[in-house]
Amino acid sequence: MNWWSSERRIPVSNCYWIVAIVFLLAAPSAFAARIGDLSETTVLEQAARFFTFQDPAVRMALIGCILLGICCGLLGTFIVVRQFALVGDTLAHAVLPGIALGYLWSLEKAPLPLFIGAVAAGIIGAVVVSLIRQTTKTKRDSALGIVLGGFYGVGILLISIIQERYPRDVAGLKSFLFGSAAALNESDVWMIGIITVVSVVILVLFYGQFKVVSFDGVYARSIGISAQFFHYLLMLLLAWAVVAALQAVGVVLVSAMLIIPAATAYLLTDRLHWMLLLSTCFGILVAAVGAFLSFLGPNLPTGPFIVLTASAVFLLVFAFAPRHGLVSRWWRRLKQTRQITRENSLKAIYHLQEAGGFAEEWITIEKLSEQRHRSAEETQQEVTSLVKHGLVLRDGNRLQFSPTGKSRAAEIVRNHRLWELYLTDRANIAPDHVHDDAEKIEHILGEETIRRMEESLNLPAVDPHGSQIPQVKKEVTS
């Protein structure tokens, strides 16, 4: 599989963390065996049966799930980046009447009639959505909702009728609602395999076209790529993927299999080819784990377990993703808050020294806590943090700046006063309106912005409130 690497050279170092994450996320499969703690021997037996792969039913289920994981992961990526999630869901529900009619036609669970029926129903559903949108002022989401509910209702009705007429054969059909990986037989797996291979080949051949069309359909047309053709091709592949996943995941939850692995990948990367790869990995992972879990008990549906696994993986990534994850965001914010607190303490010390005309460098901790409006205890903590970061020197109850602390304090005060001056002078904002703003801005102004403001204001000496603006000389390291 080197088709994306020809597209872009990927720094090797990037690969490691992705591999690491995939391994990390693979952990739940080991974890899952703990369901055996329920002390039901049958569960353990089932697990053993699953992992020895002796049973052909297990092999079929696993191969089928891995294939549909690939198929759904790849197509799901395009669904997610094109904001087509509801389209996938609608298509999945719309195929149900086709399945029921296909079943009625052959009166058994033969893959081909079901496939034809499902794809036909999917296409009719898509056409009905277009018709509703073109002939009325109904918006896209409502049109999709109408088709989703309407077709699904017809499907349920047909299945009830079939249940009534042919009560013995119902078991096979019922698995289409909530999915049963165990019910996959060899011909089902062949069908899923063919669908997956064809989808992968088409997506690889037309990767560039799909990318351009998904990003900007109008631009694609301007360079002679038929946005409409690739849109319908994608819809057709999507209908196939839905059919491939139906047996194992079920009509109701198949769209989750399309959306969640891709959405999880989207949390981790901002490159389409990486997203396709990660989404495929997640697809395989959750389908296999879900299939395993549903094997542990008798008559457990596969769909819910696959979707639950997918949701768990999504939550894990959501929490621990390196850049946008909850934990890392929380950690960054905490670090930032602490830095701002330290800088505010430095500023307070500077103000105290300034009030004394810089005659006395040592400031008592009591004075600092008074200036900061903080309790003695809080101030002690702040001072400890300042000392730890080498910003102040402490001598019993007194403190003074270290050289770095001094220049940082001067920077903060300068930033504050410069910003106030800039607002009053250049933006014509009243002097009594600028202070609160500057309290925040002082911590985030960059060197470059400062330099431009100083230039623009001709190295000013005094701020709008008459206070001296400190000149910060970058100390030359000797």
Place this chain on the structure above:
Amino acid sequence: MAESESESPALEVHDLTVAYHKKPVLWGVDFEIPAGNLVGIVGPNGAGKSTLIKAAMGLLPLSSGWVEMFGEPLEENRHRVGYVPQREDIDWDFPVSVMDVVLMGRYGKLGLFKWPKKEDRRVAEESLAKVKMLPFANRQISNLSGGQQQRVFLARALAQESDMYFMDEPFAGVDAATESAIIDLLRDLKSKGKTVFVVHHDLSTVKEYFDWLILLNTRLVAHGPTEEVFNPDMLGKTYGGQLTVMTEVAEALARDDGLDATRRH
């Protein structure tokens, strides 16, 4: 058309009418633009400026009329046309890098089943360098300022190596650095004999930027060299409100069977 290509106008639009949902937004527009000009398309909101360039590129169905580029039908010259769409129409969270977007400009020339080659990469890098965005090549596109995003779109159009460009409000909401970068680029394109159409909003810069103007207000008000048509009289006609009768008729057409019916008679 016995003319040789050098004598053919770069763009000829004949009796062009475009309707959205049967409601005409451009009426019977006619003009010929000689090659090698910087052409400003100017008019009030809703005048059909974007519609005009989209229709010229064949991106909208025409109710009537035809468009020729370099004396030939559009389809035969598709590869000679570059497009800079409006920035707002795009999902900027889309997972692609700046380089990916610029390479999209090469897909029209690539054909099916092909991947971008070294040559395509080289052209894309050159195009990025021209708009001073090469250092950003590996950035994700949402991490760019509005002006930078605009320059990425310009680079993508440049990577198409076209003879004619259509730019939809490239100056809208960009910083001064980007504005001057675009201007340099326009002059560079003109010096190479390219024809550039620019939908433009800022009347104060029209005279400085463009040597040909199309004044539009759902109909063609005037077109010609800037010094001839850029005068208070013409601007008054362009911005003096839409002709109320035309608006009323347009709405009537939208209610009825519209142009289809009128054309059948």
